[in-house]
Amino acid sequence: MEKERVKGILESILFASEKPLSTERLTVIFEDAYTKEEVQSVLEELSQELSSTENRGFKLEQVAGGWQFRTKDENNSWVKKLESIRPIRISPTALEVLAIIAYKQPITKAETDKIRGVDSTHIFKTLMDKNLVRICGRSDLPGKPLLYSTTPEFLEVFGLNEIRELPSITEIEEMVSRSFGDSGDYGTELNESLRMIVDEKSNIEIVDDPELDAETTIQEMKELGRELRVDIDLVQEKVDIIFEDACRKYATQRQKNYEEPINRD
Numbered sequence: 001m002e003k004e005r006v007k008g009i010l011e012s013i014l015f016a017s018e019k020p021l022s023t024e025r026l027t028v029i030f031e032d033a034y035t036k037e038e039v040q041s042v043l044e045e046l047s048q049e050l051s052s053t054e055n056r057g058f059k060l061e062q063v064a065g066g067w068q069f070r071t072k073d074e075n076n077s078w079v080k081k082l083e084s085i086r087p088i089r090i091s092p093t094a095l096e097v098l099a100i101i102a103y104k105q106p107i108t109k110a111e112t113d114k115i116r117g118v119d120s121t122h123i124f125k126t127l128m129d130k131n132l133v134r135i136c137g138r139s140d141l142p143g144k145p146l147l148y149s150t151t152p153e154f155l156e157v158f159g160l161n162e163i164r165e166l167p168s169i170t171e172i173e174e175m176v177s178r179s180f181g182d183s184g185d186y187g188t189e190l191n192e193s194l195r196m197i198v199d200e201k202s203n204i205e206i207v208d209d210p211e212l213d214a215e216t217t218i219q220e221m222k223e224l225g226r227e228l229r230v231d232i233d234l235v236q237e238k239v240d241i242i243f244e245d246a247c248r249k250y251a252t253q254r255q256k257n258y259e260e261p262i263n264r265d
Contacts, residue, residue, distance in 0.1 A: 006034065007046050020066025020156060043067055064155035065162065088130060088157060089207045097123045098132060102154070102166060106136050106147035124148065132157065157204060 013029065014021060023043065027036045034042075047060040047067075058069045071079050090098070097120050100112050112120050127133040136149040150163065160166065 003042060003045075006030075006039075006042050010039075010042060010046065014060070014067060014069055017068075020062075020064045020068040022066040026067070061159065062161040063159055064152040068156070070159070088132075089205050090130070091207055094123050094126055095204075095206065098127055098150075098154075101127075101133055101148055102150050102163065105149040105163075106139075107149075108139050108141070108145040108147060110145060112148075 010026065013026065023036055023040045026043070027034060027039045030039065043060070050056050050059045057072060057075055059072055060067060061070050063070070096116065097112060100115055101107055104111070104115075109120060109124055112124075124133065128135075131151055132154045133148055134151045135146050137147045138144040139147050154160075155162065
């Protein structure tokens with residue numbers, strides 16, 4: 001079978017597949033007519049051809065451990081005009097949690113909460129519902145808490161072939177420094193750099209963060225609860241003092257009544 005014919009077959013298979021296909025899987029389809037190395041070579045050649053042709057609207061990339069046709073970046077704004085195609089909507093708070101999991105995986109929710117300083121339960125649920133995060137086992141820590149990691153779909157969404165392709169912390173800091181200057185405080189800047197990474201490499205859409213308001217409200221309610229508990233404790237303490245004082249007065253009066261002689265006249 002000629003190489004061009006193989007190339008055409010691979011195009012059809014990849015076009016029909018909803019998920020990335022590995023070189024191994026594609027080799028099996030050819031029933032040993034081609035080796036893995038030969039199929040890999042044809043795929044790389046096809047990828048190069050599509051990338052070097054300006055008028056083609058898609059490209060062939062290795063993502064999530066496989067090969068997949070993807071829209072060229074410069075055409076994303078046009079593709080989004082289709083009502084049936086919606087980017088994954090994610091808030092900055094959820095993006096923060098996702099970044100922690102991606103860089104620290106496998107990680108427990110408690111460890112994530114410690115890094116953020118707030119509870120992340122509802123965000124974990126959101127990310128799992130979007131199939132960006134999954135349970136990957138249990139920790140050896142007391143209580144055997146669940147461990148979480150990113151999913152193959154996370155790699156697919158962010159256009160990564162493997163997790164090692166994520167930019168290192170040093171690279172992010174350098175990006176931040178170039179973009180925002182060396183302020184010494186990377187809190188907001190790092191979040192902005194994550195936004196840039198998302199904008200460049202994926203179909204993630206960062207939306208307004210209603211969860212942030214919810215977290216603020218919950219935190220305020222907790223603070224109010226603590227204040228109320230303090231007030232209740234103070235009131236209870238005063239009640240106890242008053243009750244004890246009344247008991248003492250009652251006991252003293254009763255003792256006096258008992259000790260006073262009874263006038264029988």
